[in-house]
Amino acid sequence: MRRWLTALILVLLTAAPAFGDDTAPETLRIGVDPAYPPFSDIDDADRLVGFDIDIALALCARMKAECAFVRQEWEGLIPALLADRFDAIVSSMSITERRRRLVAFTERYYSSGVRFVARKGSDFDPTAPGGRTVGAMRATVASDWLEDNRSKFADIRLYADQGALDRALIEGRVDAVFGDALGFWKWLKSPEGAGFAYAGDPYRLDEGIGIAVRKEDETLRRRLNRALRAILADGTHARINAKYFPFGIY
Numbered sequence: 158m159r160r161w162l163t164a165l166i167l168v169l170l171t172a173a174p175a176f177g178d179d180t181a182p183e184t185l186r187i188g189v190d191p192a193y194p195p196f197s198d199i200d201d202a203d204r205l206v207g208f209d210i211d212i213a214l215a216l217c218a219r220m221k222a223e224c225a226f227v228r229q230e231w232e233g234l235i236p237a238l239l240a241d242r243f244d245a246i247v248s249s250m251s252i253t254e255r256r257r258r259l260v261a262f263t264e265r266y267y268s269s270g271v272r273f274v275a276r277k278g279s280d281f282d283p284t285a286p287g288g289r290t291v292g293a294m295r296a297t298v299a300s301d302w303l304e305d306n307r308s309k310f311a312d313i314r315l316y317a318d319q320g321a322l323d324r325a326l327i328e329g330r331v332d333a334v335f336g337d338a339l340g341f342w343k344w345l346k347s348p349e350g351a352g353f354a355y356a357g358d359p360y361r362l363d364e365g366i367g368i369a370v371r372k373e374d375e376t377l378r379r380r381l382n383r384a385l386r387a388i389l390a391d392g393t394h395a396r397i398n399a400k401y402f403p404f405g406i407y
Contacts, residue, residue: 188245191205250368261372299337
């Protein structure tokens with residue numbers, strides 16, 4: 158009888174869900190848009206680098222899991238998550254009510270405002286952009302806000318990624334761009350961005366930046382939250398923060 162019970166317990170343990178409360182997944186598949194420095198980028202050796210990447214690796218280490226990164230363009234991240242191409246999105250995704258209709262979010266792992274950027278010395282007025290052309294990344298809180306609040310006053314142009322948005326501003330195809338303030342921060346300090354500056358005050362359009370998972374993966378969401386609290390408490394998050402920014406972004 159004892160042998161039979163022991164065998165049954167082993168079978169049940171083997172069949173336990175991959176993301177059970179007491180069993181870490183062998184591999185956690187992480188979806189990321191690799192075109193958003195300093196949060197995600199590709200180095201000369203074709204490796205993913207950046208703040209988001211380091212946070213994901215720290216969370217996987219805390220969960221005793223292996224991170225397997227899956228590169229995905231920004232607009233396809235949520236559809237690919239829902240199609241089970243990966244288990245979580247760690248790609249600077251804003252927590253919003255609109256996205257909550259599709260996915261579930263962890264607690265935030267950083268916060269950022271949204272700002273306009275224009276050429277230095279220009280007369281661009283963010284509060285009255287009548288007759289101007291404003292660019293934003295497609296499918297972001299910035300593009301949603303522009304379409305809801307400025308479409309009657311400005312010509313809005315949407316771009317697939319941050320690099321395309323920056324180039325549109327440099328080449329004069331837009332008078333200003335609107336997007337994540339931290340996403341612009343490093344670029345404004347670069348030679349390419351030296352001729353540009355923030356215009357106007359920052360806007361708060363979300364509840365912070367979180368990790369997205371499928372709604373049915375509540376156990377995984379809880380595990381990620383526990384891991385996130387742990388790296389905040391033990392200083393890991395602060396060390397990663399200091400690697401990329403001279404100020405706190407949590």
